[in-house]
Amino acid sequence: MKRIARLIRGLLPRGLLGRTLLIILLPLLILQGVALQLFYGGHLDVISRRLAGGVAGDVGMVTELMMRFPSEEDRGWIFHEAAWRFDLSLAFERGATMSAGGFRQGWLPILPLEGDLVQALGERMRLPFDTDWQTDPRSVIIRVQLPDGVLHVEAPRKRLFFGTLYLFVIWMVGTSLLLFLVAALFMKNQVRSIRRLASAAEAFGIGRQHGAIKPEGAAEVRQAAAAFNQMQGRIRRFINQRTEMLAGISHDLRTPLTRLRLGIAMLPAGTEDDASAMIEDVAEMERLIATYLAFARGEGTEQSQPADLADLVRDLAARAPKDGATLEVEAPDSLVLPLRVDALRRCLGNLLDNARRHAARIVVALEEVPRADGARAGTQWVQITVDDDGPGIPEDVREDAFKPFASFSDGGTGLGLAIARDIARAHGGDITLASSPLGGLRARVRLPA
Structure with missing residues (x-):
């Protein structure tokens, strides 16, 4: 469980912009997926079965007529009526038999059209058949094995497919891209303000000169920028006051040491050894004072x-x-x-x-x-x-x-x-x-x- 949680954390964007867009995009994709599923499970499925049933019924009627009226004259009349009334193009190959390897599908595998057509043909015909979706980009070729040959039927794809699917997909993809683009542009401006605030805070923290930043973006970001400017000013005033105070302390401490040094220099002759030792002590005290003041000052100015x-x-x-x-x-x-x-x-x-x-x-x-x-x-x-x-x-x-x-x-x-x-x-x-x-x-x- 912990491994899965670490994997998920590793896949999540690290930046605020990426995470915010993910928060917007994920519900949007889920909503679109639910809508698509409802469309597939309801409207599209019902319409696809009805259209496939209509084509299969027409093909079944044609095959029954050809088996009942096998003469050449009758079959010519059947071909003519099928082309006029059903929009089906027919051809008969006498004495032929269907070869194995039919059902050449793969036109639009995400749609239920092919499966619905095969199922509808199986329900409405008692003869062997197969379908070909690849040979003709505008038609579906259906072959039916009759007792004396093979019947070739070309059904226009427009009888099985409806244009509202295109509109639905375009609407889904278009609205998703538009909403995502608007969200990305808006959030990019908000994140830019936060990045400027972070850069200013980092520069100020390592002592690089950075003036007051301009409050911009959302109200909360503006409030944070204003608070940062106030904090920056207070810290600068504190550093300046402390530096001035330490400079005064340094002057006050060095003044008596200077007097001691002068007093030691004016000692009478014969005390050079003692004077030298005292001068070294005074120099050590001055060095220690300088070190302590440097530590307290922190080189902040x-x-x-x-x-x-x-x-x-x-x-x-x-x-x-x-x-x-x-x-x-x-x-x-x-x-x-x-x-x-x-x-x-x-x-x-x-x-x-x-x-x-x-x-x-x-x-x-x-x-x-x-x-x-x-x-x-x-x-x-x-x-x-x-x-x-x-x-x-x-x-x-x-x-x-x-x-x-x-x-x-x-x-x-x-x-x-x-x-x-x-x-x-x-x-x-x-x-x-x-x-x-x-x-x-x-x-x-x-x-x-």
């Missing part, structure tokens, strides 16, 4: 713009302090995509700093990989991997490494990976940790292309 990620990776690798470690870069010549350049520089810089503190060899690779998460066809991920040969992080605590202030006795603040993941997710991607082929840790950054 920077806007995305097209940038060459390959150049950015190579520039970071060239500027990163090596401290005895070797750093290799594998990247294409160019890879341009929308980025928050400063934020991504901080993200990758944090990953390189973490690797540099623990490893002797670092390999940074940049590549495009297929996107296999149910996204639209043709979309890709851009993947940046930072491999090192350090001690790595145990698998059971890798996710904890992304928590703010997580400590692994590396002398850091515990915010590097947390900041890096926030930046990657703000771009619409993510960061994961795994075991590296070099024996240490692999940090994998994925960004939407």
Whole structure:
């Protein structure tokens, strides 16, 4: 049962437009099918049997007359009367016998005409017969085995077929197509509005500049668009207010540190060692404050713009302090995509700093990989991997490494990976940790292309 349910879900359209059209089309097809069945089971079946009975009765009358009046003169009169009164063309093949393999049917297998004619002939004649629907496109040829030969009867198909069937089928198909076309055009406009709203929400979520969207479509879609515009404005105001507040906090915290630095510089001679240690402490405090503020700010004010990620990776690798470690870069010549350049520089810089503190060899690779998460066809991920040969992080605590202030006795603040993941997710991607082929840790950054 579950397998059948999964199969049905797999056959259903995924998009709103396809599902809505299916909801409209399926009842329409069922209705048309019921109407067709009623037509077949009632009107068409009755009319077909009556028409076939009329032709079979005429053929039966002709064969009885030919058997009762076998002379050539009488049969000439019978042929003439049958052509005039019954619209039947007759020919007699004296001394012939019917060959096997009659009933050449297949003209319109969906219609009951052929079966009804055969049944009617069997009821009204006691002689062997067969029918041929294929030789003449305008007539049905009926052969009857008489004692002294074979009678060929050509009956016009118009005596067995009626034109209202064409009108009925055209009406059914035409109205179905018209209703489906109107529904498709109407729903396409509604779905277009929802897609624009979804695109705007996705762009806003990954930090790409997108102005207010124009409310359009159904009332509910317009209401959702208006609510999205209001939410977008409130979030922007919140980010601006938080950024201004953090800038003020940064200024207030750095002012006493600057005074401490100046006071240390004015200490009397002979205290250089103590002064140097205090200056290092002040510098460490300034670095910690800058890191905490960067984490709290989340790089939220920077806007995305097209940038060459390959150049950015190579520039970071060239500027990163090596401290005895070797750093290799594998990247294409160019890879341009929308980025928050400063934020991504901080993200990758944090990953390189973490690797540099623990490893002797670092390999940074940049590549495009297929996107296999149910996204639209043709979309890709851009993947940046930072491999090192350090001690790595145990698998059971890798996710904890992304928590703010997580400590692994590396002398850091515990915010590097947390900041890096926030930046990657703000771009619409993510960061994961795994075991590296070099024996240490692999940090994998994925960004939407």
